[in-house]
Amino acid sequence: MIKAILVFNNHGKPRLSRFYQYYPEDMQQQIVRETFHLVSKRDDNVCNFLEGGTLIGGSDFKIIYRHYATLYFVFCVDSSESELGILDLIQVFVETLDKCFENVCELDLIFHVDKVHYILAELVMGGMVLETNMTEIITRIEEQNKLEKSEKAKLDGTPVLIQTYAGIAAAPARAVSALKEMNIPQKVKDMKLPDLPSIGNLKF
C-alpha cells in the first residue's frame, strides 16, 4: 500500500502532499521534512529506494523516489508494493502531468494544486494503484475539463464549443496570461527559484 505521496522541490518546499493514512497535521509536516532530509542528501546516481524514516510505518516501510530537475517525487510504500512497479508509477504520474500541462514545470504544480490532485486521484486511490493506462487517465481528466468548461460557459455565456477545445492543455497558457495581466513576469524573474526547465523530457 502507498502510505503517502509527496512532491517537494530541491529546497524542501512541499508542492504536493497526499496521505493515504491519517496523520495529524503537524506529523504530516514532520514526515515531509524527514523525507526531504533523507532524500536530498543522496546523489542522483544511487538507487531509487531507501529505508529509514521513522515516522511512517516503522520497519515495513520504504521510500521510492525520483528526482526530476527541481522536484522530488516521493512515494512512501509498505512491502506489499513492487519497488520497480512504483518507480514506473511515478513515471506515469509525471508523464501524465506533462501531457496535461504541456511541459509541466514546478510553477504548474504551484498554481494548479487542485488539478494535480485530480490527476493523482485518477492514478492512485486510497493508497492503491487505480489506473495505469495513460490514455485512459487523460480521457478521464479531459472529461472533467469538459464539464468544468461547460459549467463556466453557462456562467459566462461563452459558447461551450470553443471552451471545450481549450481543455486543460491551455492551463499553463492561462497561468502565464494571468501572470501577464497582473504584470508580474518581472516578479517571476526576481524569484530566487532555480531555472524551471520542463521536467517531462529529461533523461532519467
Added chain:
Amino acid sequence: MPTVKGDGMRGLAVFISDIRNCKSKEAEIKRINKELANIRSKFKGDKTLDGYQKKKYVCKLLFIFLLGHDIDFGHMEAVNLLSSNRYTEKQIGYLFISVLIGANNDLMKLVIQAIRNDLAGRNPIHITLALQCVANIGSREMAEGLSVDIPKLLVSGDTIDSVKQSAALTLLRLLRSSPDSIPMGEWMSRIIHLLNDQHMGVVTAAASLIENLVKKNPEEYKGCVSLAVSRLSRIVTSSYTDLQDYTYYFVPAPWLSVKLLRLLQNYPPPEDPAVKTRLSECLETILNKAQEPPKSKKVQHSNAKNAVLFEAINLIIHMDSDPNLLVRACNQLGQFLQHRETNLRYLALESMCLLATSEFSHEAVKKHQETVITALKTERDVSVRQRAVDLLYAMCDRTNAEEIVGEMLEYLESADYSIREEMVLKVAILAEKYAVDYTWYVDVILNLIRIAGDYVSEEVWYRVIQIVINRDDVQGYAAKTVFEALQAPACHENMVKVGGYILGEFGNLIAGDPRSGSAVQFQLLHSKYHLCSPATRGLLLSAYIKFINLFPEIKHIIQDVLRSDNNMRNADVELQQRSIEYLQLSSITTADVLATVLEEMPPFPERESSILAKLKKKKPSSVPEGSEQKETTASKIPAVQMSNNVDIAPPTSINLMSQGESSTDDFVDQGSPQGGSASVDLLGLGSPTQPTAPSVGSGGLLDMFDTLTSHSSAPATNGIDLGGLSGGAEEAFRKFICKNNGVLFENDLLQIGVKSEYREDLGRLWVFYGNKTTFQLNAFLVDVSTPGNLSETGLSIQQKPVGGEVEAGAQVKQQFNMACVQEFAEAPVMTIQFLYSGAQQKISLKLPVVLNKYITPAEMDANTFFTRWKALNSPSQECQQIIKATSPIDHEQVKAKLIGFSVSVLEKVDPNAENFVSAGILYTRNQQVGILLRLEPNKQAQMYRLTVRASRDKVAKILCDLMQTQL
C-alpha cells in the same frame, strides 16, 4: 486562446505570487495571516458568496495548508460545496475534505450524507468523486455508513468500468480500516470472477482487493488461483501489441502481472497439475524474456520488465518447490548483482536474501559471496550496502562464518553510522551461532567493542559474559584477552564493563603470571575507574569486592579504595552505598561467608539469545522466522542458548551486574522477582511476606547486612529456609499442622485449597487451584521439591500431573500421594508457576505435610503410660520446651489442638487435671515409633511446658517443634 476572466483564479495567483515573493519567513506568515483573516471574514459575513468565490478561497486554504499552517475553519463551507450541483464546486469540496478533514471531525455525518446522495445519483463522475473521498478518508464511520452501497456498486451489472475500479479500491480501503463493519454478502462469491473482466483496469483494482481478502481467508477464495494463473498466462504469452493501452513501454500490463504474481504468493504451489504446469510455464517464459534483447533502450522498458521478473522470482522462492526454477532465479539475480543499474543491484541483493533461506538454493547463493563482499566494500550507495550486509547475514553458515564475520568486522570500521548498530548485532549473532571455537567468539565480540563500542548494545556484552560464564573452557582465555584489551590507553566503556566483570569472576585464572598478577589486574581496572559513568563504576566496585575474595593479598588496597572519600562520600548514592556495604562486608564477615557470598556466578539457564530478540524487534523482516528455527534444530550448536531476561538472576551469589536501578534492568531487575527468592535461600534477605520485592539490587545488599549482623546476636530459627516462600505461606502452613482441610493460599489471581487424609504411613493430599481471574492462566506448572536430605529418605511423594492451562474461573485438582519413609522435619516446597496475561507469576508454598500426620492416636491407662514414659529416658528420646502462650489458655481449645495433632488425650492419667497427657504411634515405612506427650499449662504465667518422648531419636524434637507452634 480563450482568456476567461478569472479562470486561472486571479486572486489565487496573486496570493501565491505574494507568498513566493516574501523575503522572510516572518513576512510569509504575516501575508498568510492577513489572507486567513480575509477568508474568515468572507466566510462569516458575506452570505452571498457564489460557488466560484468559495472555490477560490478553498484553493487558497489548500495552498496555505500545504505550506504547513493549520486550517481550523472553512470546513462547513467545504461541506456545503459537496451538495452543489456544479461539478467544479463539488470537486473542490471533496478535495478540501479529503485533504484537510480528519476522520474524527464533527462534520463527518454531513459528509457521509452527501456521499450517499452522490453514490445514489446516476452521474458516474459524481459517484467517482464520492468514492475517491471515501477511499482517501476511509474512517470507521464511513465503513459503517456505506457498507451496503459500495459492494453493490462493485458487482452490479450496470456499473461502468471506471466506477467499478474505484469501488473495488474503496471497498479495499474500508476493509482495511474497519474489517468488521463490512457485512459479508453475496458479493464475496462473485468477486474473484472480476479477474476475468474485460477491462484491465478493473482486473488490476480487483486483484488488489482480492489479495486483501485472501490474506484473511485463503480457503474461501481458493478459486482465484486458477483464475489468476490463466489471466497471467494470457498476459505473459501475449505480444505487446495485443494489450494496446495497457502495454507500457513494450511490456504487456506490467502492474497487473505484478499484482497477480503477488496474489499467488499467498498460496502454496497449485495442487491441480494442469494449473501447476501452466504457472511453471509462465514463470519460465518470464525468465526467458529476461534474456531477450531489450525492445527499447528506455529505462522504463527495462524497469517494467524487471518489475515482473522480480515478482516472478519472489513467487518461485515462495513456492520453494522447483529446484530448476530456483537455480535459474539465482543465476538471474547473480547477473543483476553486477548490473550497472543501481536499482537492480539493490533488488537482486534483496531477493537473494530470500533465496538464501531455501535449502535448494542456499548453496547456489553462496557462489556469489565474493561479489556480495565486493558490493559491501565498493557500493557508493548506503541502501545497497545495507542490503549486502543483510545478504551476507542470510548466506552465512558454518563453512563461511569466519570469513563473513571477518569481512563484516573489517567493513564495520568504515561503515555508515546508520547501519552500525544493526551490523554489530548481526556480527554478534553470527559469531555465536557458528562458533566452533569459543576463543574465536570472544575475540570477535571484543573486536566489536573495540571497533564500534558505541554501537554495541547492552545485550551484546551481556551475552558474551553469559557465554563465558557458561563455558569454562574459554574463561581463562577470556580473562587473558580482556586483560590485554584493557591495556589500550583509551578503551571503550563497554570494554571496561566486560573486563571488570570477567576479571572479577575469573581474574584468578591469569593471576599466576606475574605480568598479570592480582595487583596488576586491580591497578589496570582502577586506572579506568575515574573515566567511567556511575553505572560502570558500580560494576567495577562489585568486581573489586570479588577481587577481595579471589585475592586476599590485595584486600587492604581495595579496602583503601572503598574507603576513599571519592567512593564512600560520592554524590551518587548507589556508589556510596556499594562502597560502604562492600567495605563492611569485607571487614566484618569471615572468609567462609565471604567466599560463599562472592562465589563464582553459576551458569545461566539456556534461553533464546537476547541479541536475536533485539534484532527481531528492530527489523522483523531481516530475521526469517522459519530459517532460524531450522538452524537451531538442524545444527547442534554447542552454544549456550539463553537469557532473555526473565529469571536469569542466578541463585546463591551476588550478581555483579546488579545496580538496583534501570541501567541494567534487562539483566537483573526483571529477573529478581524469581531470582530473588533463590538468592534469599542463602542470604536470608527479604521478608517472606514481600516475596516480589526486587531483592537482588542495592536494597538487597542492604538487607543482607542486616541479616548477617542479626545472625550473630540471635540465631534465626528457621527464617533462612522460609525465605523463598510467598507471602502468608508460613502462617497458612501452620494452620494445617492440626487440621487437614482448608485454604492454603490466596491472592488476587489464585486460590489454593487443600484436602488430605492419612492412614498409618500413607497419605493422600489433593490441592485445588482456583483461577480467580477472568483470564486463562497459561503454562501452569507445579513443581514439588523436598528441601535438604528429606528427599533421600524422609518422605516419598508421587505427584499426579496437572494441565498446562487453568481456564478463567475454573478449578483444577491435583493429587499427591505421600508415604512416610522415616521421620522428616521439613515440609516439601511446592512451586507454582504460570503466565498471567503474559507475565510470569511464581508462588512458593510449603505443602502441609508434617510428621504428626502419620501418627495414630493410642489409648492406654496411667500405669502403662508411666511405665513407657520411664522407659524412654535417654536424652535423645526426650524433648522439652517452655512456651509462652500466644492466646489465653483454654482447656478445651488445647484439647482440640492435641486431637488435631493426631494424638489421644488420656484422661485421669496425670494427677493434675489441668495437665494433658497424650499418646500415639507414628507409622513410618520402616518402623513404628511410640509417642508420648505431656503438656503442663501454667495459667498464671501464661506458659506451657511441653515434653515429648519418642522411641526413636530426633522424632521427639521434630514433634515438639511442630506442637509448640500451635500453642
